[in-house]
Amino acid sequence: MRAFTYERATSPAAAAKAAAGTRGAKFIAGGTNLLDLMKLQIETPSHVIDVNGLKLDTIEAAPEGGLRIGALVRNTALAADERVRRDYGVLSRALLAGASGQLRNRATTAGNLLQRTRCPYFYDTAQPCNKREPGSGCSALGGFSRQLGIIGTSDACIATHPSDMAVAMRALDATIETVKPDASTRTMPIAELHRAPGSTPHLETTLAPGELITAVTLPRPAGGTQIYRKVRDRASYAFALVSVAAIIQRDGSGQVALGGIAPKPWRVEAAEAELPRGGKAAAAALLNGARPTRENAFKLMLAERTLGAVLSEARA
């Protein structure tokens, strides 16, 4: 860990301003990902801005009929919220499928969205990694890639986004609220938050320097049957090989996002027209253009079968 300076932000706008004004600054909230990365010198912020005191930790009814979730709402609190459990079951289930109770007690909503990949080569500073050290190369391509991405990846990076929560939020059409260093605010669909890696996999989001996520808003409840199905080698405390977040209506239509396979929560709205035709058809449309490695090609079939199982469960 490199030595760093530390401040407690007094308001979201002040935090954004401070971050933009200090080279190498990072926000810290729950710290469940950042601190680990700092110990390994994968993240080496020179300045850490603690946003925990910003009172962004409430869940409120949104004027349009949805829910506005403060950026600092802990994963445990969000999963347990009565409104979330009632109206956004897929989100509650996704949260509880992730990490451990201890981690969920610390981890925040915004931090979860911004967590970094668990690619093992990203975690080993002796190995080339374009995400960690731009231009150094990708060790995962041609290496141990069983866990890694099959779609939306590039020749520079095949890392996946590890979140479960974000996959459910993507299926739910959440929007992200932010504040910029100039104190202006904006909202964007969650679909626009994460970038494709292209040749710059170190650039992971569309947030401007210093821009701080302040809330995530869920639209009006979508109803339907809401399922989060996470497939993994052990029964708990493991990242998804494939996960499916699904909101399926009685008529077979619905919204579906996949986790564990791409650099971002993977959703193709156009593919959802195929949902009534079943998992095979929907998966084919969702995964069109996939480029798996030899080691993770099984994820294609796994995604198809998992989606099929989720659709059957929704029908039952």
Place this chain on the structure above:
Amino acid sequence: MKFDTPATQNPIDRQTVVGQPRDRVDGPLKVSGTARYAYEQHDVVPNQAYGYVLGAAIAKGRVSSIDLKSAKAAAGVLAVVTAKEAGKLGKGKRNTAKLLGGPEIDHYHQAIALVVAETFEQARAAASLIRVDYATGRGSFDLEAAKDRATKPPDEDSSPTDTSVGDFSGAFAKAPVTLDQTYTTPDQSHAMMEPHASLAAWEGEKLTVWTSNQMVDWGVTDLAQTLGIPKSNVRLVSPFIGGGFGGKLFLRADVLLAALGARAAKRPVKVALQRPLMINNTTHRPATIQRIRVGATKDGKITAIGHESWSGDLPDGGPEVAVQQTRLLYAGANRMTAMRLAVLDLPEGNAMRAPGEAPGLMALEIAMDEMAEKLGIDPIAFRALNDTQVDPEKPKRPFSMRRLDECFKVGADRFGWSRRSARPAQSRDGRWLVGIGAAAAFRNNLVMKSAAWVRLDANGIVTVETDMTDIGTGSYTIIAQTAAEMLGVGLDKVVVRLGDSTFPVSAGSGGQWGGNSSTAGVYAACIKLREAVAQKLGINSTEAEFADGEVRAGNRNMPLAQAAASGPLVGEDILEYGNLDKTHQQSTFGAHFVEVGVDVATAETRIRRMLAVCSAGRILNPKTARSQVIGAMTMGAGAALMEELAVDSRRGFFVNHDLASYEVPVHADIPHQEVIFLDETDPMSSPMKAKGVGELGICGVGSAVANAIYNATGIRVRDYPITLDKLLERMPDAA
């Protein structure tokens, strides 16, 4: 005491304390966080500094230059040690690669430098400032690719590389029913909770290390050898060990570097191997490729059995002895086993819980299941048909005790084996395809000489000291129970002190020999103490009965403490073994039963219940023994379903080098476990009539899981771990 004739009646047979399910005597320390593990020895010496290890970033080659300038100048840094600073070092015979590498690099994350600083954080920060340039060499990292270049390693005293009885090829060729299959097991990590950690302090020429080591005397011997100092100048203290599983049998880099760092900094230095170094810096269980051939008559009698195993290791390393159990487990007149060793430049392979049998049975017991199916015989009945009460390679040599059939019978009854469908893929519970499987457990019982002294004081307190270790196994407790039984006192009157090289040399903890051997050493010392007590009290020791804190002889009744009224009495002895383990094959046996569910859509396998029935001599403490066995069953479940060190065969290292990516079972993976111990004593093993269980529990679990998966799905997977990707393509349609 020499143990060279079978044990007869002795005070242990009373089983008033021994054999009882007593709580761990060190339990309160463990659960209150006050047991002092190596890195927590904060107050044993003042002024402790912190070391941080830098591991090599390449698998093979040379350090062409190393620049320590920035690190040395960094805040708080007291010293930086590399091979150059350390000067000439020896090497213990139990290490394959040097513990401090450079300029030659033998494997990834081989230690090449230690930074010592005032704080851990300073040492870690400074270590990242060391600039190293490497000249990368070509290495061999892929067992499958290196297999054809594998050679026959030299015979070891206890175990030849190859064995052959009768005419295997002829008999196999003629057998009406045959199986010829290849199985693979991956590299595995001990992945213990407590990392390797040591604190070292010099006082002149004398060195003391507080560390986490299973074998105190091996550690002293190899540390002295490596540093080139007399053994008498080294004291090693290892009272608590947070898991070892064989990974802490040997001297490792933390100990050596703490000693070198302390010498350089002229301060006590503590070093813990950081988690990412746990996997590539230390030892692991080597991967195997195993070919098994079985030939049988149509009615299921094995006529030919052959087992060959290939594994790899660094030059001068050894093979994984995966064929060991096949020499002993089943009958068959014509047999062969062979081991071949390839040079691999991966980190060094070595013992991990039940080395040999654990991976060997993962293959052999699938083969038995496959063969039973070919024969149309129930797999348990097939094993019973081929039971042997003698060493099948040396039929004049009987087993001291072998109740494998009974383990299966008891287990089958308990587990509901009769409800198993011989035809696979017949049972479904919602989304789960359900199957059950069984496998034999087998592990040799090794006996090791072991010494102790036992002191009685005027308050009637009995203190046992021996350099035995407790790696979570319950050594403190069973040793206390042994002394309490022998001297007729309650556990509250017994103090046990372990893990210090100033105490008599014990068997140590390894190869599941520790429980039986170390208590036998304590037994011998207690016999000596009983004699001293009797003499002091003026009675005949053979007539004396020690019970309820008293010594009774004839019509005399004296408090035990009275014998020490004028000063403490000490009994010291070593228990050594004659050749009972040569004349008789001593082994432990068991039967594992597993029920799995395999998700019909995703092919995720989840264990639903597990049962182990064990035959392992006297169970010294059913509670700690059960804990050993369920822990081993859990490890076996991990081996079956998820544990694999992923080899990057281009760069030559294990990629998943932390506990997030090297997956071991979590609670949710292990729903229900049951253990049954057959009630028995084995008088050939020691005066304790006990054997080991800590490794027996893992042996066979993997194949019981594999066989259950086959029973559930009809899919036979012969490559571990059995992850869903190996099942998926052959799974039935999910709907």
